[in-house]
Amino acid sequence: MADLSINFVGIKAPNPFWLASAPPTDKAYNVIRAFEAGWGGVVWKTLGEDPPAVNVSSRYSAHYGKNREVVGFNNIELITDRSLQINLDEITAVKKAWPDRAVVVSLMLPCEEHQWAGILPKIEATGADGIELNFGCPHGMPERGMGAAVGQVPEYVEMVTRWCKTHTKLPVIVKLTPNITDVRAPARAALAGGADAVSLINTINSITHLDLDRMVAFPAVGNASTHGGYCGSAVKPIALNMVAEIARDPLTAQLPISGIGGISNWKDAAEFIALGAGSVQVCTAAMLHGFRIVEEMKDGLSRWMDEKGYRTIDDFTRKAVPNTTDWKYLDMNYQVIAQIDQDKCIKCGKCFIACEDTSHQAIAKLIDDAGNRTYEVIKQECVGCNLCEITCPVEKCITMVPQDSGKPYMNWPKDPRNPRAELV
Known part of the structure; x- marks a missing residue:
C-alpha cells in the first residue's frame, strides 16, 4: 500500500493534506476535529499583533454554478480576531497532544524588523513545526502595509523573509499573492531572502455578484461592500499555472512548494504534486463539506498511487514539470x-x-x-x-x-x- 507520509522542508506529516490558514484553523477546537478526521497538518489561521483584528458582518459570498453548486468562494474576513496569547496557548496544547501532525503558524505583521523579532521566539516556544509568512491577503490588510502590499513588492518579500530567517530556526514558508503580473518575481525574492519554501496561491481579488435591487455587492455590510479574496475550485487552473511557473523556472526550480488553490479531491492534489507541490493545503472544500472529506482524499490518492506503482509521494512529485513548456x-x-x-x-x-x-x-x-x-x-x-x-x-x-x-x-x-x- 502507498506511503502517504511526507517530509516537507523538515516538517513531517502522515499525509500531504493540510488545512490552509483560514477559518477552519482558527482555534484548537477546529484543529483537533481536523486531526481526529485524519488531516496530516494545519496552517494555523494568521496571527498578528495585539490588539487583534476586528471583523465585519457579513463576510462570505459565492459564485454559483448549476443547482447552487459553489464554484468560487469569496471572503472579506481578516486575520485572527482572537488575542495572540490565546492562540499561542492553544497551539502549544494542540502540538503537544498531536506530535505526529504538522502545525505551521501563519504570521502577518507590519514591515518592521522588531515586530517579527519579537513574535518569532513566542512561536518557537509553542513547539510549532514552522511558520508561514502571509504576504497575500488582498483586503483589509494592504492599507496597513501588510498582506498583498508586501507580496506585490519583491524587495519587501526578500527583506521580511531575511528578517525571519535571522530570528528563527523554524522553517520559513512564504505564502505568495496571485494578485501580481509574474509570480516568479516574488518567488525568486523569497528564495533570495532564505525561504525554505513558498506556498501558493493566496486568494484572488474578486467581487462575486451584486444585489441589483439594492445595487450593492455581496457580501453586503449594511449598504456597502468591498472586494474580497476569491478561492475554491474556480481558482485551481490559475493556481496550477503559478505553481508550474515556479517549478520550471531555472532560478526557483529546486524551491519546495506547498500547493494551494481549489483542491477539492485526491485528483486535484495529485495534479498539484505532479506540477511541483510537496504538500497541499485545502480550505474551501473543507468549509463546504466538512473535515471528513480528507478520508476520501487519502483513500483515493493511495489507490491511484498503488495503481500507478508509486510507492511514495516523492515518486511522482514534479513528474509533470518536464512536460510543461512555453x-x-x-x-x-x-x-x-x-x-x-x-x-x-x-x-x-x-x-x-x-x-x-x-x-x-x-x-x-x-x-x-x-x-x-x-x-x-x-x-x-x-x-x-x-x-x-x-x-x-x-x-x-x-x-x-x-x-x-x-x-x-x-x-x-x-x-x-x-x-x-x-x-x-
Whole structure:
C-alpha cells in the first residue's frame, strides 16, 4: 500500500493534506476535529499583533454554478480576531497532544524588523513545526502595509523573509499573492531572502455578484461592500499555472512548494504534486463539506498511487514539470482530429452547434429519410481544437485521436512559416 507520509522542508506529516490558514484553523477546537478526521497538518489561521483584528458582518459570498453548486468562494474576513496569547496557548496544547501532525503558524505583521523579532521566539516556544509568512491577503490588510502590499513588492518579500530567517530556526514558508503580473518575481525574492519554501496561491481579488435591487455587492455590510479574496475550485487552473511557473523556472526550480488553490479531491492534489507541490493545503472544500472529506482524499490518492506503482509521494512529485513548456516549444507538426462514438452519442447536437457557430464548421449534421439525426466529423476541416469534446455532455463520446503526420518534431522558432524563424 502507498506511503502517504511526507517530509516537507523538515516538517513531517502522515499525509500531504493540510488545512490552509483560514477559518477552519482558527482555534484548537477546529484543529483537533481536523486531526481526529485524519488531516496530516494545519496552517494555523494568521496571527498578528495585539490588539487583534476586528471583523465585519457579513463576510462570505459565492459564485454559483448549476443547482447552487459553489464554484468560487469569496471572503472579506481578516486575520485572527482572537488575542495572540490565546492562540499561542492553544497551539502549544494542540502540538503537544498531536506530535505526529504538522502545525505551521501563519504570521502577518507590519514591515518592521522588531515586530517579527519579537513574535518569532513566542512561536518557537509553542513547539510549532514552522511558520508561514502571509504576504497575500488582498483586503483589509494592504492599507496597513501588510498582506498583498508586501507580496506585490519583491524587495519587501526578500527583506521580511531575511528578517525571519535571522530570528528563527523554524522553517520559513512564504505564502505568495496571485494578485501580481509574474509570480516568479516574488518567488525568486523569497528564495533570495532564505525561504525554505513558498506556498501558493493566496486568494484572488474578486467581487462575486451584486444585489441589483439594492445595487450593492455581496457580501453586503449594511449598504456597502468591498472586494474580497476569491478561492475554491474556480481558482485551481490559475493556481496550477503559478505553481508550474515556479517549478520550471531555472532560478526557483529546486524551491519546495506547498500547493494551494481549489483542491477539492485526491485528483486535484495529485495534479498539484505532479506540477511541483510537496504538500497541499485545502480550505474551501473543507468549509463546504466538512473535515471528513480528507478520508476520501487519502483513500483515493493511495489507490491511484498503488495503481500507478508509486510507492511514495516523492515518486511522482514534479513528474509533470518536464512536460510543461512555453508555447513556442510545442510540436507544430502534432495533430489530433475529433472522433464521435456513435454508440454513445445522444444526438443532442451541442457539438455541431458549437463548431458551426463559433469554430471551424467541422461537424456535419446528417438527417436520414426517417428524420434521424447523425453527427459526423469532417476530417479535412477539423483542426483538433477540442471544443466539441468539451461541449459534449457524454463522457468519452468524443475523443481526440492523434494523426500520423509523418513529420518530425518542429517548434515555432524553427518553423519556416514563422517570419522570425531561427532557420539554420
